């Protein structure tokens with residue numbers, strides 16, 4: 001239960017732990033002095049030898065001792081607080097720094113939910129370990145030894161017996177530890193799983209309601225919660241049982257001290273005041289160890305959490321990338337293979353070892369020359385977004401070559417890569433805060449004038465002027481904006497970023513036609529002077545591209561410009577014809593509806609005599 005690595009990792013907390021032990025020890029010293037004076041007074045009262053002076057002296061010593069103990073207790077909790085505060089801060093900083101070092105591809109090794117659980121809940125669990133358990137551990141060793149030394153001056157056999165009984169408490173703790181360890185790790189697992197389910201169901205509540213699946217999920221969660229309740233009760237029972245055992249040992253030991261002292265007094269081996277002192281102090285032999293036991297289970301939770309923290313901190317890191325982004329920002333992939341493994345998405349031991357590798361990209365060749373507009377199309381699931389993630393440096397476990405100019409992409413410094421490639425997906429993340437704050441992420445030194453100019457370009461300025469301008473507040477995930485407005489805002493932020501390469505991954509899916517047209521207009525505008533990679537389901541959006549790659553099940557099925565691909569009469573032409581007939585059908589329906597509405601309006605007007 002003393003994790004040297006954990007203590008070493010946050011060694012700054014050692015001074016607080018030492019200070020905490022020191023003040024508790026001072027408090028014990030004050031208690032010994034007080035008890036010795038009280039024992040003396042009681043003995044002289046019994047002998048009828050007490051006078052006023054000894055009464056006053058005892059009262060004065062008692063008041064001073066109580067005062068010292070009060071100050072020491074306050075100092076001890078202050079130090080406990082300071083050490084746990086420092087530990088939490090340091091560990092969270094380390095986790096944060098680790099994530100930064102792992103970079104954008106961190107999800108290849110650990111899931112976001114695991115990182116959140118470890119950084120928030122996991123670190124929180126260590127509060128008691130550092131704030132209470134560790135100081136108590138050292139104090140629980142020091143206190144019986146100190147009392148032993150003091151009582152040796154009074155009566156050696158009693159002091160020895162009391163000292164021998166103290167280790168019975170840790171032995172009792174150790175007896176339950178093996179069982180407790182397994183139980184607590186199971187408890188922790190169920191606790192985090194329940195947290196995951198709860199969060200997921202809460203986030204998807206609207207969807208669950210729409211499909212009337214909320215009842216089913218409710219029952220599922222009830223079952224999980226019931227399992228969690230059962231294991232919580234087991235943990236509580238285990239804790240209560242072990243506390244009962246510890247109490248038996250502690251108070252039994254105290255009682256033994258009383259019996260021994262009385263026997264020694266009867267045998268004439270100890271004075272009356274000495275006997276009283278042994279009786280008064282015998283409980284203090286056991287109380288620190290008993291207190292340690294009560295922190296034990298919380299500290300064990302901390303240990304389970306620290307294992308998870310170290311698993312995260314020990315994840316292998318790639319060597320520091322030093323290459324800067326080349327001036328020639330043409331991108332190309334040659335013989336590019338990529339597989340996702342179960343490792344990426346699951347933390348279970350079984351999945352890690354038995355992870356099935358599924359190749360998504362089967363040795364593809366693609367070129368994205370500087371300043372050209374290249375599109376990638378293909379059926380859902382053929383690997384388009386995977387290519388985008390590789391180009392963004394998010395999927396680094398590829399084989400083959402991916403180069404920017406002459407430099408291998410995975411050797412380019414991550415900050416440089418992010419600075420030079422802007423990625424806009426259909427789910428661009430907008431942060432809770434103001435419109436200004438969200439836009440300034442694209443260009444921190446942009447003036448309000450620049451921000452309004454870019455909002456004008458994406459046709460969002462009218463709406464925002466009617467709201468609170470650049471200070472319009474966005475709620476979490478910008479839920480107070482429509483889908484189209486979110487995408488326009490994300491595009492505005494991307495335009496401000498002004499990087500040489502832009503990747504648009506289905507940036508206009510799931511939004512209204514007007515927003516789609518406005519956004520596509522901007523993308524086509526960019527294509528004149530930036531390297532633009534456009535991934536789109538809708539072929540009408542890619543017709544103006546300099547080059548189009550048609551993907552099929554992780555391979556390049558065809559490539560060329562729009563006219564060439566149509567002339568080939570292959571997958572692209574088939575898809576184009578199918579989409580065209582659908583769009584023509586949609587248009588004819590719209591015309592029919594417009595005619596119908598115009599006719600109905602004419603009839604109404606006729607009736608009204610207008």
Ligand SMILES: Nc1ncnc2c1ncn2[C@@H]1O[C@H](COP(=O)(O)OP(=O)(O)OP(=O)(O)O)[C@@H](O)[C@H]1O
Nearest residue numbers: 340341344345360379380381382383384385386387
């Ligand atoms: N993180 C992941 N872990 C495991 N498999 C994944 C992951 N992301 C995607 N895949 C799988 O990789 C394949 C290609 O996915 P990808 O998202 O690249 O396709 P896509 O062509 O962009 O599809 P869509 O047009 O529907 O967005 C899919 O079969 C998908 O199941």
